[in-house]
Amino acid sequence: MSKFYLTTPIYYPNARPHVGSAYTTIVCDVIARYKRMCGLDVAFLTGTDEHGEKLRRAAEEAGRSPADFVAEKRKLFTSLWQSLGIPQYSPENPAGYRFVHTSQNPDHVKSVHWMIRRARDYKIPYCPRCESYLQHDASLKACPRCGGSVEHLPAIYTKRYEGRYCIFDERYVSDGTDPVDCDICGRPAELISEENYFFRLSAFQDRLLELYKERPEFVQPDFRRNEVVSFVTQPGGLRDISISRKRLKWGIPWPDDPEQVVYVWYDALTSYLSGIGFRGLDETGQDSDFQKYWMDLDAERVHMIGKDIIRFHAIYWPAFLLAAGLPLPKTIFAHGWIYYEQDKMSKSKGNVVYPEPIVDALDSFGAPGNDALRYYLLRDTPFGQDASFSYDGLVQRYNSDLANGLGNLASRTIAMLGQFCDGEVPPRPAIDMDDPYWDIGGLYRQFQDSFSEMNLFDAVSLVAQQCSLRDKVINGAKPWELAKSTSTDDKVLLQRTLYQVADFLRAACILLYPVIPQSAQRLWIQLGCESYLGKLTEQRIDQVKWGQLKPGTKVGKSEPVFPRLDKAEALLKLNEFAEADRKGHQAPAKKEKTVETPSGEKPAATEQTSAQPAVAPPAPASDKISIEDFAKVEMRVGEILAAEPIPKADKLLKLQVDIGTEVRQVCAGIAQHYQPEQLVGMKVVVVTNLQPRKLRGVESNGMIVAASVGEEGRPVLATFKDDVPKGSKLR
Numbered sequence: 191m192s193k194f195y196l197t198t199p200i201y202y203p204n205a206r207p208h209v210g211s212a213y214t215t216i217v218c219d220v221i222a223r224y225k226r227m228c229g230l231d232v233a234f235l236t237g238t239d240e241h242g243e244k245l246r247r248a249a250e251e252a253g254r255s256p257a258d259f260v261a262e263k264r265k266l267f268t269s270l271w272q273s274l275g276i277p278q279y280s281p282e283n284p285a286g287y288r289f290v291h292t293s294q295n296p297d298h299v300k301s302v303h304w305m306i307r308r309a310r311d312y313k314i315p316y317c318p319r320c321e322s323y324l325q326h327d328a329s330l331k332a333c334p335r336c337g338g339s340v341e342h343l344p345a346i347y348t349k350r351y352e353g354r355y356c357i358f359d360e361r362y363v364s365d366g367t368d369p370v371d372c373d374i375c376g377r378p379a380e381l382i383s384e385e386n387y388f389f390r391l392s393a394f395q396d397r398l399l400e401l402y403k404e405r406p407e408f409v410q411p412d413f414r415r416n417e418v419v420s421f422v423t424q425p426g427g428l429r430d431i432s433i434s435r436k437r438l439k440w441g442i443p444w445p446d447d448p449e450q451v452v453y454v455w456y457d458a459l460t461s462y463l464s465g466i467g468f469r470g471l472d473e474t475g476q477d478s479d480f481q482k483y484w485m486d487l488d489a490e491r492v493h494m495i496g497k498d499i500i501r502f503h504a505i506y507w508p509a510f511l512l513a514a515g516l517p518l519p520k521t522i523f524a525h526g527w528i529y530y531e532q533d534k535m536s537k538s539k540g541n542v543v544y545p546e547p548i549v550d551a552l553d554s555f556g557a558p559g560n561d562a563l564r565y566y567l568l569r570d571t572p573f574g575q576d577a578s579f580s581y582d583g584l585v586q587r588y589n590s591d592l593a594n595g596l597g598n599l600a601s602r603t604i605a606m607l608g609q610f611c612d613g614e615v616p617p618r619p620a621i622d623m624d625d626p627y628w629d630i631g632g633l634y635r636q637f638q639d640s641f642s643e644m645n646l647f648d649a650v651s652l653v654a655q656q657c658s659l660r661d662k663v664i665n666g667a668k669p670w671e672l673a674k675s676t677s678t679d680d681k682v683l684l685q686r687t688l689y690q691v692a693d694f695l696r697a698a699c700i701l702l703y704p705v706i707p708q709s710a711q712r713l714w715i716q717l718g719c720e721s722y723l724g725k726l727t728e729q730r731i732d733q734v735k736w737g738q739l740k741p742g743t744k745v746g747k748s749e750p751v752f753p754r755l756d757k758a759e760a761l762l763k764l765n766e767f768a769e770a771d772r773k774g775h776q777a778p779a780k781k782e783k784t785v786e787t788p789s790g791e792k793p794a795a796t797e798q799t800s801a802q803p804a805v806a807p808p809a810p811a812s813d814k815i816s817i818e819d820f821a822k823v824e825m826r827v828g829e830i831l832a833a834e835p836i837p838k839a840d841k842l843l844k845l846q847v848d849i850g851t852e853v854r855q856v857c858a859g860i861a862q863h864y865q866p867e868q869l870v871g872m873k874v875v876v877v878t879n880l881q882p883r884k885l886r887g888v889e890s891n892g893m894i895v896a897a898s899v900g901e902e903g904r905p906v907l908a909t910f911k912d913d914v915p916k917g918s919k920l921r
């Protein structure tokens with residue numbers, strides 16, 4: 191059986207995984223399920239990258255030892271995968287993911303030491319006269335260009351390192367000492383000066399360029415390969431890299447030099463080997479998974495990563511493997527980033543989206559939260575490109591493709607089979623591939639081609655398009671009218687239409703199983719397929735055929751698998767759950783100091799009305815505020831989703847405002863000047879960091895900014911001439 195080995199990056203367990211980090215794991219779970227259903231023997235690895243300065247500092251800040259800290263944080267990842275329905279490997283469940291962690295793992299240490307020893311012994315021919323590295327041939331004695339004698343230099347050597355290093359990304363930013371910011375994360379890089387071990391990366395430049403040329407599939411998508419090639423061929427070429435750290439203690443000790451620890455990327459990348467049983471070639475059993483998935487030259491080895499870590503994977507990793515004499519992966523696939531409404535998710539910006547509350551919020555409506563999230567991430571992200579996550583987009587996609595698309599098609603088809611065919615699969619019509627209703631647009635072939643090119647977005651979109659085409663077929667044939675007719679032709683047409691649509695639904699369950707496993711399984715059972723076709727997981731995607739439904743089989747009861755969501759309600763619930771989740775994960779709040787007046791009385795609460803006119807009385811010159819004071823007021827663009835009057839408060843309106851990260855309820859004193867329907871869809875300015883308060887018993891969480899016009903202070907809402915994304919900050 192062909193072998194397929196797929197890895198996610200191993201995650202830094204310094205923070206809780208968010209939707210962005212879960213994306214890679216979800217995508218890999220989808221691919222692993224797909225490949226298994228194509229009959230491949232699949233190993234899927236994920237894990238945590240636990241060494242390095244970043245982790246040590248995070249542990250210190252938490253007042254914990256690094257070992258305890260990472261061991262606890264590691265669990266956040268395994269428990270998220272569990273709640274996302276991604277099972278862990280066990281001999282009883284070989285279809286699960288394997289998990290590797292780099293600290294407190296003696297087998298991993300053995301692997302890293304073995305890799306380093308091999309690289310120390312690896313010699314690269316060098317011509318001092320031409321000042322260039324030559325072809326990697328240990329027997330080379332004379333330079334083929336000048337005929338001069340050749341030196342054989344080890345791939346690892348020692349040198350003083352002085353330069354700027356980004357602790358956040360664990361990477362060298364510049365070899366100079368001048369202050370510089372990391373070009374990935376933008377943080378200032380720190381100055382480092384110490385005696386280190388270096389890896390002779392520059393000597394691998396030609397071999398790497400040959401690799402990219404001979405095996406274009408090595409870095410995917412193509413535009414990422416072009417980026418890598420231009421990096422390698424930049425003026426001055428590749429430079430050697432320091433691969434040890436002297437002052438840092440939280441890492442794998444350098445073999446035979448306990449003063450130094452191994453550079454975290456050498457350590458982390460090696461986990462792709464140790465995670466499947468590698469212990470160094472001498473100690474790895476012949477029957478280990480490492481032999482099976484890595485040493486078998488026909489096995490397909492794919493590293494799925496985010497675009498930010500492509501250089502480590504496409505440049506360092508093949509060089510480390512070449513120096514160790516091990517086979518290379520087949521493909522490094524770099525996907526894009528998931529942004530939150532066009533912005534990078536970051537804790538400090540407060541716009542990090544976590545998967546668990548999303549799943550729970552949708553589950554609370556009886557919708558399959560996990561599948562909805564998986565589907566949305568795949569369907570709305572052209573694979574390889576960046577994409578923007580939004581709750582709005584999630585609910586919209588769920589409703590359009592799953593509730594109104596696949597779900598509606600399934601429930602109406604099953605209901606019609608019940609009504610017009612005694613609840614049984616009708617006779618199988620002749621399978622005529624020229625009949626466009628059978629294989630509209632060559633679905634299977636296109637689906638498989640898209641998947642094998644890692645075009646997951648296209649594959650999923652294809653099935654969605656087919657659902658709406660099949661829906662049109664039903665609407666065109668009008669089975670409910672055919673059922674009234676006494677003509678045999680009409681009866682045949684009725685049965686043929688329903689058979690074809692039901693058979694398409696059977697196929698859709700198989701094709702979509704990797705993406706929406708729980709829902710596809712439910713539909714499979716409703717269609718009555720399990721009784722004669724067996725388990726859905728045992729179906730072969732690469733062998734899907736039309737006409738596999740067995741005539742005469744009873745179909746199940748039509749139960750809605752994808753209940754339609756009311757958008758406003760769903761958005762409220764999503765925000766409510768996200769907020770509750772955020773509170774549940776917050777460090778306990780520091781006790782607020784009570785400010786006392788000189789007389790000992792508590793100060794009177796200041797009156798704060800939401801939708802305050804923004805124009806305050808001019809401050810006396812001495813009262814001018816600093817820019818820091820102004821920066822304390824957080825204002826964002828909000829979109830009004832709903833507006834309604836508040837009983838017995840003739841000046842107030844209750845608004846639901848989407849501020850990008852959540853939907854806020856805000857009461858605004860504008861009822862005498864604005865009609866509720868006039869406000870819906872309006873983009874306004876919301877002060878978002880005010881303490882919530884109650885107005886006429888209704889909670890108001892924020893303030894809408896308005897000008898106060900004329901003597902009577904008529905509020906005129908501040909809005910925008912240009913179209914601005916909601917959630918944008920005002921500065």
Ligand code: MSP
Pocket residue numbers: 198199200201202209210211213214239458459495496497498499526527528529535
């Ligand atoms: N520990 C290294 C990887 C070592 S692999 C030998 C690392 N860890 S990470 O936790 O910072 O990132 C892990 C992965 O999550 C990366 O592929 C990164 O691109 C991905 N993502 C983190 N945030 C993301 C989004 N917002 N969107 C998509 N992927 C993102 O780097």
